[in-house]
Amino acid sequence: MKSAPPSSSQPDMKLFWACFIALVATSFVFGVRANTIGELQSSFNLSESQKGDINGAGMWPFALSIIFFSFIIDRIGYKTVALFAIVCHVVSLVLTLRASGFKDFYWSTLLVAVANGTVESFINPVVATLFNKNKSKWLNILHAGWPAGLALGALFCALLPDTKLFFGAVWQFRFALCFIPVVLYALLILPRTFPVNERVAAGVSYRDMLKEVGAVGFFIIGSLVYFAVMQMAGHQASLMSSLIVGTVIAVLAGLYTGSLGNWLFLVVLITIGPLATTELGTDGWMPDLLKLSGPNFPHFETWIFVYVSTIMTVLRFYAGPIVHRFSPIGLLVIGAMIAITGLLMLSHSIGWAILGASTVYALGKTFLWSTTLGLTSEQFPKGGALTLNGVSAVGVLFLGVLGSPYIGYKQDMDMDKRLNVTEHTALYTLVQGQPKEGIFGTVPTLDQTKIQSLLEDEKKTLEAVQAESKRSVFTSIAVLPTFMLICYIGLFIYFRSKGGYKPVEIGAH
Incomplete structure (x- = not known):
């Protein structure tokens, strides 16, 4: 399964579309989970923090697989990695359908x-290699597959809300549908021949690839990976132990590479975590956050999810002229500004006003992730698959280890604060659950079984408090793109001082 040698012919568009459908398959599963998590909460009596833990588990292993394969993908071949992804998808879906708690x-x-992470580890470098003269455009088009899969997954949930077929629960049928895009991308991938990465073709050494990340980059990656591995092992890592492990990895990387890392790449690394939480974290929680604030329209929150994802899909397909007009860094500045506005609007929107706020939010976040990947591939070509996939890995690690669980933690703490007041004391006593452990410590919970037993008036009172609490989360998230905006403005000023944004040629010094 060796990669094919580089060719001067036109890019293999069949391979591009195979990568596109593979990305659709990953986000289809994400979209189904995001729009089914409420039913899972009722079925399994989950706390908000446990929901956050599940959403987190859907993120940080993604990053670990990206990092692992980024180190070896050029040696074992893209197709080997693609086949591993197919096997993991099939097995994981079978286990999901058999889940009982x-x-x-x-x-x-x-x-x-x-x-999902394995898919991401090969599609990004493949597309960057296929279109090495126009990376930002084609990586944006590739990542139109992400919102497309989200929209399709959510659409199935909306159109088939009560279908059980031969399964015992609605959520099982929904996850069974995830086999459709998985089987499709498997059939498309199997006959394709993959190219050699441009870094390898240009003769850039493995050590020179690592230099782009450097000691500081490996400190960031190592610290987050340690957190993720400890969480996977069922242990809570302390901040100090994480810093120690990160420092050891940084020292070893620094001694081997003799580099602290490309400073521009390090700026990208510190912004990608907040970016991932702004986009993917909000995607994962949006249906649940909006469910109690929307108008009396069937599955309104799911339709909003579909609407936002459709906007992103269409705009990313037409990213070429937009990127050309503003440059990648200019587009990031504009996107962050609009995303902040959209999140603040969502935090204060009720009923049909959510439609307008969601439109603004969608316009803001559309190009953030894909343009960051485009910028990375254009500015650090010597980093090959490692820098391109490392950015995605750090973003998802940050989201899975800290971002998504923190959103759940904030909801649990905020609800406890809102209910634990004089006018709601009696109601709080009726629904209070057992405290549960999470990554941020012990958190108060609401017992879902007790909530189902409430009288109608009591349920309405609780839902009103929950709606206000969930909307407040958007304000907390808006802090993240504000930090990103400050960094992007700094990069914009830097590139202006250098005569404007220009992609780096891999052979340049």
């Missing part, structure tokens, strides 16, 4: 994330 679903979700 929180732990079962947690581990099956974790394996889905490994499969």
